Amino acid sequence: MKRQIQELLVLQELDALLADLGEAAMREHEAALGFTLGEPTRLAVARAEAAARIEPEILGRYETVRRRHPRAVVPSIDGTCLGCFTMRPTAMSSSRPGGLESCERCGRILYRLEEERREPPAPPPPPVVAPRKKAAPKKRG
């Protein structure tokens, strides 16, 4: 799962760059700054290779969502989709290709942030406390 999300994020970056290259304004701006952009032949190959690493069902879902939202894969934080900022939108559903989490409202594919995906740190060992000695009964008298 994590690997497929990873591949989707790479694919999404390449798609965004390809879309940028299709805009005359972006090319003009780069040229004005002195950056020369060649033809995206290698980029198209890289895009095809990235797509080939994704399971067909998941890729199909990505392509479907991307038609509505250029940013089809977005993070979620504490159950909030950062695509539409709706709370508690997620549902793990077997009907979703590959069991990917999706936002129930906007349909975007969700991923948890890298820091949240990491293993939580092991809890600290319990403090070693010497057993308390029972207070000696006070002597009477």
Add this chain to the structure above:
Amino acid sequence: MKPSEIATSFRLEPGLFLSDLEVATQEELFAALVDALVAAGAVLDRQALLRLLVEREALGTTGLGHGVAIPHARSMVARRTTLVCARLARELEFGAVDGRPVRLVYLVVAPYGAGGEGYLPLLGVLVAALHHDGDRERLLAVESFADLEKLARQLIRPRIQEALAR
């Protein structure tokens, strides 16, 4: 926040200056820069940004001459406009426009939309500074985070404001 403040807003912190960076290839360089961004919490995913930078560079060099490269990209995994600067321990072949190897790198990354407003102004000012004799010396003289902060305070942010005022 006023529009001018948004446009001059970019993230700068000590972990985003890499001194005497030892790299042998462009990919190693980009990996080190992205690692710094990840450590600073400035990007959401390492692999995606790294791949983007490598593919962007393959489209055309960002080595603009004078031993300086200014790689840049808008990214779906960037959190906000961020500047990373690296001074390399050894010169690196970059296919630069003047054929000279690179020793100093200024990487600009920004998200699409909100948070990325400062991207084009920052990129524009860095490039303009590189082509201006006096400013270029200041750009080339950055050897520490303190120098970078000073550059941002005395040159980059004021120039962005000047450009916006025109």
